[in-house]
Amino acid sequence: MREIRSTSEVAPGILFVEGPASNWTVFHGDGAVELVDCGYPADRPLVEASIRAAGAEPADLRRILITHGHSDHLGSSRELAVRHGAAVQTAAAELPNVRREVTEQVTVADLLPSVLKRGTVRWAVEAIRAGGLGDVGVPSATAFDGDTLELSTGHRLHVVATPGHTSGHACLFEPDARVLITGDVVVTGHALLRESGELQQLPAFFHHDVAAAAASARSLDLCDTAIVLPGHGPLLRL
Numbered sequence: 001m002r003e004i005r006s007t008s009e010v011a012p013g014i015l016f017v018e019g020p021a022s023n024w025t026v027f028h029g030d031g032a033v034e035l036v037d038c039g040y041p042a043d044r045p046l047v048e049a050s051i052r053a054a055g056a057e058p059a060d061l062r063r064i065l066i067t068h069g070h071s072d073h074l075g076s077s078r079e080l081a082v083r084h085g086a087a088v089q090t091a092a093a094e095l096p097n098v099r100r101e102v103t104e105q106v107t108v109a110d111l112l113p114s115v116l117k118r119g120t121v122r123w124a125v126e127a128i129r130a131g132g133l134g135d136v137g138v139p140s141a142t143a144f145d146g147d148t149l150e151l152s153t154g155h156r157l158h159v160v161a162t163p164g165h166t167s168g169h170a171c172l173f174e175p176d177a178r179v180l181i182t183g184d185v186v187v188t189g190h191a192l193l194r195e196s197g198e199l200q201q202l203p204a205f206f207h208h209d210v211a212a213a214a215a216s217a218r219s220l221d222l223c224d225t226a227i228v229l230p231g232h233g234p235l236l237r238l
């Protein structure tokens, strides 16, 4: 059964959710909800449960902000958007991937060289069960309206372009609580990583452009960050 691993209210109106395979963040306040990422298609009921856990209602969902168009981050957005009348937005450079005009996502062929590694088969089976091979594109998605996003919840997010994992991958920084949502540029854990808890990169075969992904990870400025909310693994307080 799919279950939420943990939830943490890291700052007023910011609930970090460690999902079954990937993470999302619920921003809530002023009678509104906005999400950053939303798990696999199969995670949609868990996303709605996490909104209720935050003391809000799924019907108050206004917008889903997507760090990048992989099915474990974008997966339930199309259905959430339809059910609750929410908009789906991502960085302009990521729009083709989110709309599935192109597909930048690891395939079974990419996995073949590592298929004998411990855990890879199990991870792939879980990903497929969660809807990872389905069409999760959101043709109606639009681009972020600037480098600073004013949320309907009263929060503010700065967009940090971090290409490589996908062409238009973006991190999102909340300056008041100094929270950095890193998507898959750096993570603190994953089913296919041995270590958990430390900032690290995902295995290379997950990245669309390995060199660019490494450069984005290196250039990530953590000086102003108090809390890292990664796409995979537990949150990290610096």
Ligand SMILES: [Zn+2]
Binding pocket: 068, 070, 073, 165, 184
């Ligand atoms: Zn990803």
